Amino acid sequence: QKEVEQDPGPLSVPEGAIVSLNCTYSNSAFQYFMWYRQYSRKGPELLMYTYSSGNKEDGRFTAQVDKSSKYISLFIRDSQPSDSATYLCAMSAETGANNLFFGTGTRLTVIP
Amino acid sequence: SAVISQKPSRDICQRGTSLTIQCQVDSQVTMMFWYRQQPGQSLTLIATANQGSEATYESGFVIDKFPISRPNLTFSTLTVSNMSPEDSSIYLCGGAHTEAFFGQGTRLTVV
Numbered sequence: 115q116k117e118v119e120q121d122p123g124p125l126s127v128p129e130g131a132i133v134s135l136n137c138t139y140s141n142s143a144f145q146y147f148m149w150y151r152q153y154s155r156k157g158p159e160l161l162m163y164t165y166s167s168g169n170k171e172d173g174r175f176t177a178q179v180d181k182s183s184k185y186i187s188l189f190i191r192d193s194q195p196s197d198s199a200t201y202l203c204a205m206s207a208e209t210g211a212n213n214l215f216f217g218t219g220t221r222l223t224v225i226p
Numbered sequence: 227s228a229v230i231s232q233k234p235s236r237d238i239c240q241r242g243t244s245l246t247i248q249c250q251v252d253s254q255v256t257m258m259f260w261y262r263q264q265p266g267q268s269l270t271l272i273a274t275a276n277q278g279s280e281a282t283y284e285s286g287f288v289i290d291k292f293p294i295s296r297p298n299l300t301f302s303t304l305t306v307s308n309m310s311p312e313d314s315s316i317y318l319c320g321g322a323h324t325e326a327f328f329g330q331g332t333r334l335t336v337v
Contacts, residue, residue: 157232
């Protein structure tokens with residue numbers, strides 16, 4: 115079993131839709147959870163960083179962590195064509211950069 | 227967060243040769259590391275670059291194949307040695323204080 119599971123998609127939505135991206139994990143020791151956005155031919159860009167359970171909101175983006183279910187989500191409201199990218203979840207048991215485990219990424223396309 | 231410059235951005239290399247990738251951060255960072263990103267697969271950590279000492283390699287990666295240097299807190303290099311087509315991948319340099327951030331990546335094709 116992989117440490118982190120992420121549906122690779124691809125996912126296509128119309129502009130303005132609410133997008134839900136999800137990852138599950140198996141290691142209950144994970145405490146630090148991240149979402150990265152990666153545009154084609156670019157490096158991953160950190161979008162959201164959360165510690166432990168709960169929600170975090172930043173503009174149109176909301177990250178949720180449910181440690182009891184070992185499940186994390188990223189919601190994108192009012193999706194825009196510029197949100198079209200691959201979204202990677204990542205997590206670790208130690209401070210956020212040590213021993214990061216990544217999902218395989220979900221490719222999202224927002225159709226104008 | 228800090229900005230990472232990575233070069234070359236892409237290269238096509240002959241099998242049996244070596245390529246050195248450079249990574250420059252615009253400010254001092256606690257950690258620097260190297261990842262490999264292959265299509266349809268998770269980012270895989272190759273090694274953590276340690277300033278002034280040998281890098282810490284993950285299982286499946288060895289120093290003879292992927293020698294790494296980190297002479298100071300803002301610069302690191304990764305060499306992919308004796309390349310084969312299986313080494314074709316994107317190689318990402320990363321840095322961190324707490325959260326990890328990445329360079330643009332080097333897209334390597336071995337023919």
